[in-house]
Amino acid sequence: MGQTITEKILEDHLVDGDLETGEEIGIEIDQVLTQDTTGTMVWLQFEAMGLDEVQTEIAAQYCDHQTYQFDFKNTDDHRFLRSAAGTYGAYFSRPGNGICHNVHRENFAAPGKTLLGSDSHTPTPGGLGQLAIGAGGIDVTVAMGGAPYYIEMPEIVEVRLEGELPEWATAKDVILEMLRRLSVKGGVGKILEYTGPGVESLTAPERMTITNMGTELGATSSIFPTDEQTEDYLERVGRQEEYVELQPDDDAEYDDQIVVDLSDLEPLIAQPSMPDNVVPVREVAGEDVDQVIVGSCTNGAYEDILPAAKMLEGREVNPTTEMIVAPGSKQASEILAREGWVAEMMAAGVNFSEATCGACIGIGHVPASDSVSLRTFNRNFEGRSGIEDDNVYLCSPEVAAAAAITGEIVDPRDLADELEDLEDPGIELPDEYDASKVDLITPDEAVDDELVKGPNIGDVPLREDLDSDVEGEVLLKMEDNITTDHIIPATQDILMYRSNIEKLSEFTLSRVDDTFAERAQAADGGVLLAGENYGQGSSREHAAMCPMYLGVEAVLAQSFARIHRANLFNFGIVPLTIDEDTYADIDQGDEVEIVDDVHEAVTSGQEEFTIRVNGDDEYTATLDASARERDILAAGGKLAWTKAQAEEGG
Template structure:
């Protein structure tokens, strides 16, 4: 039996376990990335592990979410990240260099490599044949220290592409089509591997658009083969030496198959407030729009902004519609400026922003109340924009440009007919200039002597080992699809405390219940109750770390998002699955008691746990965790467990030297 491309890369990096669907495998990590909202805690954890320097080929530290540095706390975080990168041997991209996925793609992403990122859109790298996986910062910290990354081998879905995209249809519409067919939960535990004759019609950049937003399907990752289009892209970047041809075997066997005829794709748009609420643009055309934003790690590259610049050239945006372009990297900004497009965009009434993630997380360009925002981003969860009752649509740059011109949601095919313009298509430059090298401080160029910590940077909290008796109130009952934005928002007000867990924890689940943090702290233990797909969205580990700090023992949910479940385990919180009947019966405030000896049951491999609710009735909850994960839970989480392992190893090595 032949191998899929996913299996080939996993096997080439395997150091433990087996590459069989559903089985756990430990893989060597080649590269890591983190940004300013996840990196501070990752480096504090790296320090707590007692390590001297990173062990991966490339560790990239970026400052892209809080680029505008609205508070001294953010500036202090950036200075700390710069000092940590210099101290431990990482590459540091200064604020303004760009979004980590775009900058890493320009400089370091390579076919056949494994990339672990403290951001859920790390699968962007799959467009270049790199196995990129998003995870929590603690996993990145231990991987930087040389530890394997463990993952259950996902199912591999063959997404067979046929035909070619028609005019005005884009790679963004391809992934929106998949979201329209399926859902934000469809890809949990799966990899989407793109094959078929249609693959060759897509540039390497278009492929990264698709793999980036594959995260919204809930997928572990997405990946394309590395072929002549990959080689062409790397050559234009001046990195031709990184090219390796990679593809699945002809007789590879997949767990499932999805066929997409590219020739049938039309301009699509995700309506508020979920990325899978997708319809053809013409179905919602005519909706007045107050704000248009082009950018993000999905559509912020030079190739994304160029069609917008061409469509707006010599024209003006609608008076009622504020239009902002936030390039994904300084490279894109520089290329637009050198080719004259920045001036044309400004003349059209566009506000050209710094290269940043800011607006995507509500840390800038927050929509007005009772307004509509059309964006080329990847997420439109309610409130993520910084406005609680927002109305955010997601679309391609071409749809965004047409909408900016008319002031209402517009299918670009209709505008083209009115204006007599041709589709801009995908245009790649002969070579990419301005690769942001001036803004990346290399590991041997450190400008700091040791770690520099501002007053807002606190220590990493640790959890005690699991006890025998776990009980407490059901602190909060939540519906399906609670996101990490619900648990710990990424808005400016909150994000300044990402390196200060005691303060940050005050905002835990505030968007669901403003009283939660205070009640949890006073309860001295308790449980969260949730419906399906609990913890979807961003990889932010603070969504597990803060509940742990507040004393939460675990979560009873109908199902969990992959990254968040891993983060719960990493911080010693029990992720227990319950059926729909039990979920319906549990009331907020009920006493939840694990009848079994919790620590012994977890350690021994017990899967079914008896849970007594309100002292009156019992139900069965299940723990889906392997032996390694159970050891982490019993130890109080991955940090205390790994620190002990590293200390034991160091002691053994020292003893051997004697």
């Protein structure tokens, strides 16, 4: 039987298991990436495991989420990360050099290779034919130490692209259309493999906008075949020798198929406050816009900013609107500056930011209260912009620029009818991505050979073996689609404690209930109750580590997002699935007891658990876990488990 691209890459890297949907497989990892929010814990865990050198072909440490140096904490973290990269043999990208996915695609992404990253948008280089997966920090630590990465073999879904994009429709509209159809849960447990005649009309950067935002569908990864467009991009970044041909076999079999006719697409927009709340731009036209931001790992590349710059050439940003361009990498800024586009944008009234995640996680450029912000980003979860009552829309750079010009949401096709000299700027790649590499320090050029830790860098928290008795109060009942931003917000005032779990845990779930941390500590633990898709969003392992630190022993949810579910195992918290009726019957404050001997049940492979509520009513909850996941849980988490494994192996 023929193979899909995903199967070909997985087979090449397979060290354990069979490529059967739902079976656990172990794969070899060629490259890893981490960023400054998740990276400090990655390296502290690397140190705690007693590992002494990176074993993957490439390991790269980026500083992108918290580049502003408000006080010593972020700066200390960056210094620690540089020292860790130097000590253990990783590349180090200095703060301001750009967002991990942008810098990684420019320098390392390669077709046919595997990449594991402690950031949920790691699948971005799928647009270049790389199989790239986001994971929790400790999974990255272990892979960096040379161990396989284990994952349940996902379903492989063919997304067949027909036709070509019409004028003013963009790659962003392709992925917004996918979100409109499938929702933020539609990709869970799946790898989306793009095929069909429409693929060849999309440049590699456009493909990477689509694969980047496959994360919002909950997909494990997204991938494109390779062709002349891939070769062309690799040539322009000066790495043409890394090209490999990757196509599915003619008789490849997929678990499902989705057809998208590109020629049917039009400018789309995701309304507040979920990326799948998608409608045609024309449906919301006329709404006043206070702020426009072009940037992020989704649409912050040279190719994304240039169309906006062209639309603004000779025009001005509307006086009622503020427009910010936040490039995805310094390389993009440097090339745009050399070509004169930065000056053009500044003359039009654009405020140019450093290359950082920044506004995407509410660090800088926080919108005014009760205002509308249009962004080219990938997420608009409520409060993520830095204020609770935000109204963030997601769109293409073209729609964003049209709004900056008019001060309101407008379909760029309608604006083009009005302004005769406004044309669809299309996509244009630079002849050569010829920017300086001074901000990317190679392992050979490392300037440190020992770890440097500032006072805000704490120890890695550890949990004891899983208890036989798991019981406690339902500390919080939450609804569907709770994000990792709800669990541990990524805003500056909170995430500056990312290397100090004792302090960071005080903010756990504070966006849902600001008394949570105090109550959890007073109760000496307990359980959490949630609806569907619990833990969607980022790969942030702090969202499991902090509840663990506060004593949370189990989460009962109707379903879990993939990375967060893995993080719960990695930090010794029992993730149990319950049905809708059980969810409805249990309330916050109820006393829940798992009737079974939990340690024994977990290790023996038991799937159904009995939970007793308030000493009376009994319900069934399910633990769907592989033997390896059960061992990790029983050991109290992955760090303890990995250390024990290493000791056993001598």
